[in-house]
Amino acid sequence: MKILKLSLIFLFIFSFNNLMANNEVINSKITKNLRCLICQGQSVYDSDSEFAISIKTLVDKKLEEGFSENQIYDFFKEKYGDWILYDPELNKNTYILWLLPILIFLIGGAIIAKTFIIKKNN
Amino acid sequence: MKNKLLPIIITSLFIIIFIFFYEGLKNSNIYTPETKINIKVPSFDGELFYEKKIINSLELFQVDKYYLLNIWSSWCVPCRQEHSLLMNLSKDKNIELIGINYKDTKIKAKIFLAELGNPYKKIIFDDKGIIAIEWGAYGVPESYLIKDGIIIKKYIGPLNKTLFNEINYLTK
Numbered sequence: 001m002k003i004l005k006l007s008l009i010f011l012f013i014f015s016f017n018n019l020m021a022n023n024e025v026i027n028s029k030i031t032k033n034l035r036c037l038i039c040q041g042q043s044v045y046d047s048d049s050e051f052a053i054s055i056k057t058l059v060d061k062k063l064e065e066g067f068s069e070n071q072i073y074d075f076f077k078e079k080y081g082d083w084i085l086y087d088p089e090l091n092k093n094t095y096i097l098w099l100l101p102i103l104i105f106l107i108g109g110a111i112i113a114k115t116f117i118i119k120k121n122n
Numbered sequence: 123m124k125n126k127l128l129p130i131i132i133t134s135l136f137i138i139i140f141i142f143f144y145e146g147l148k149n150s151n152i153y154t155p156e157t158k159i160n161i162k163v164p165s166f167d168g169e170l171f172y173e174k175k176i177i178n179s180l181e182l183f184q185v186d187k188y189y190l191l192n193i194w195s196s197w198c199v200p201c202r203q204e205h206s207l208l209m210n211l212s213k214d215k216n217i218e219l220i221g222i223n224y225k226d227t228k229i230k231a232k233i234f235l236a237e238l239g240n241p242y243k244k245i246i247f248d249d250k251g252i253i254a255i256e257w258g259a260y261g262v263p264e265s266y267l268i269k270d271g272i273i274i275k276k277y278i279g280p281l282n283k284t285l286f287n288e289i290n291y292l293t294k
Contacts, residue, residue, distance in 0.1 A: 054225075054252060055255060058252050079257075
């Protein structure tokens with residue numbers, strides 16, 4: 001019985017620590033992808049400005065409340081717009097940004113292939 | 123015919139891309155936050171400064187009149203500059219002022235208000251700065267003009283005479 005109690009306590013402490021560590025990892029991942037809007041070229045994670053500190057606290061609070069990573073991004077996007085995210089999502093404003101490199105790559109590939117085929121045929 | 127068509131397509135495609143990027147160069151790359159916003163007042167719970175009770179933000183903006191929500195702090199120098207304008211606005215019956223005390227201590231905030239006057243009908247105490255983020259604020263001071271639970275204008279930085287006149291004009 002004593003062993004059972006002890007192991008339960010250990011399990012509880014271990015799972016609690018694990019949970020805390022998990023939240024910390026997600027927090028740093030999220031804050032690294034959030035732009036500090038009042039700083040120059042710094043993420044929220046890197047900055048110690050009042051704005052960044054508030055955001056870090058709020059991310060912690062949201063994680064404790066059970067918000068997922070994407071829900072937290074959506075929350076900040078609603079408040080500050082897409083600019084706050086370093087990694088912009090694919091939407092009507094950003095589709096050119098995402099698709100143009102692929103398009104150029106495909107066209108380039110087609111040109112090279114075409115040239116080779118023409119040369120080979122000749 | 124096929125061999126002639128391909129270079130024309132490629133050249134025109136590159137010209138289109140060039141024009142597209144060239145036009146893009148003219149766009150300002152300085153980030154300017156949106157100030158004309160028609161979004162709903164955020165819903166959150168906050169502690170009232172004097173009453174020490176928790177209140178939901180939506181309860182503050184029920185009456186059918188204009189509200190100016192002002193984020194301020196005793197340590198913020200521009201807040202001192204705009205305070206006389208806020209005192210003038212508080213005399214206007216069309217508008218009600220709500221304050222958010224940002225990352226401050228109650229003692230210092232009370233000294234600030236005792237010295238310069240209290241223009242606010244209600245003050246929410248935001249010692250961690252979380253409530254300001256709910257409003258999409260960047261720092262202090264910042265003000266939001268609200269009508270019928272909708273934020274109609276956002277003022278980043280201290281209010282000046284021109285903005286004061288604008289608020290007066292909008293709330294008439």
